Structure formats: C-alpha cells, structure tokens
Amino acid sequence: MPPDLQAKLPELLPKVNAWVQTLIARIEREGTPISEELQALARRLGVRQAEAIRLLEVEHLPTPEDPELCRICFASGMLGANMTGLTLGYHIVVVRGCAHPKFLAHDFRHVYQFEEAGSLGNFLSIYASQVLACGHNDAPLEWDARQQEKLAT
Numbered sequence: 001m002p003p004d005l006q007a008k009l010p011e012l013l014p015k016v017n018a019w020v021q022t023l024i025a026r027i028e029r030e031g032t033p034i035s036e037e038l039q040a041l042a043r044r045l046g047v048r049q050a051e052a053i054r055l056l057e058v059e060h061l062p063t064p065e066d067p068e069l070c071r072i073c074f075a076s077g078m079l080g081a082n083m084t085g086l087t088l089g090y091h092i093v094v095v096r097g098c099a100h101p102k103f104l105a106h107d108f109r110h111v112y113q114f115e116e117a118g119s120l121g122n123f124l125s126i127y128a129s130q131v132l133a134c135g136h137n138d139a140p141l142e143w144d145a146r147q148q149e150k151l152a153t
C-alpha cells in the first residue's frame with residue numbers, strides 16, 4: 001500500500017463506510033428483488049440467500065462525492081472507468097443495460113464471497129487489501145469471480 005494512503009486510512013475509512021451505507025440505502029429504496037431465474041443463477045454461483053439480493057439499474061455508476069475519496073478509489077483500482085456494476089453485500093447496482101445474466105454472474109459471485117466473509121465489513125477489508133496489493137484485475141477475489149462467472153453462464 002502506498003505510504004500516503006496508509007497514513008490517510010484512519011481518516012478515509014469512515015468516509016468509505018458512510019458512502020457505502022448511503023449507496024446501500026438507495027439500492028434498498030429504489031432497487032428490486034431479482035427474478036426466480038436470476039436467483040437460480042446466484043445459487044449456482046454459491047449464494048445461500050439469493051432471495052435477499054436487491055438490484056438497482058442506474059444511468060451511471062455512483063461515485064463518492066468527496067473528491068479526495070473519489071480520486072483514491074479510482075487511483076487504487078477500487079473503482080474503474082470501465083466498471084459496469086458494484087456489489088455491496090446483497091445490494092447490487094449496475095449500469096442500465098448490464099443487468100444481463102452474463103454480467104450479473106460476476107456480481108453474484110461477489111455476493112457469495114461476501115457471505116463467506118461473514119459480514120460486509122470483512123468482505124470489503126479483504127477485497128480492498130487485495131486490490132491495493134495486486135491491483136483490481138489480479139486480486140484473488142476478482143480471479144475467482146471471473147472463473148466462476150464463466151462456469152455458471
């Protein structure tokens with residue numbers, strides 16, 4: 001992890017948490033449960049509580065309002081310009097037109113990973129440490145999601 005980022009973590013983590021909670025509340029409010037067919041796909045990817053998944057389609061993926069947090073999320077690979085979806089526990093937000101099983105399989109695998117981690121806090125801290133150490137594409141949780149999405153669709 002870059003030393004400047006390490007020094008900033010205590011200040012950044014509450015901001016990350018606040019942003020994540022706001023986004024989850026929005027998906028809870030505006031999102032919908034997924035179809036039986038998509039629930040079956042999620043179960044094939046290992047998800048235990050597929051009925052808990054909520055999905056929201058948006059024009060553009062939300063990014064943190066705090067400019068510094070936003071910059072760090074993009075610079076570290078936590079967020080990327082080509083990303084089509086974000087998975088926060090059972091809450092998934094995708095760019096309109098990307099709520100296709102082929103794309104969602106990847107997000108559902110992240111839901112499985114979150115269930116395995118035991119809590120969203122655990123999942124995000126494992127995920128963030130992998131992305132910071134290896135970059136987004138080489139993070140083991142991303143490898144796993146890419147492998148499993150191919151097997152399931």
Ligand SMILES: [Zn+2]
Pocket residue numbers: 106110142145
């Ligand atoms: Zn992913």
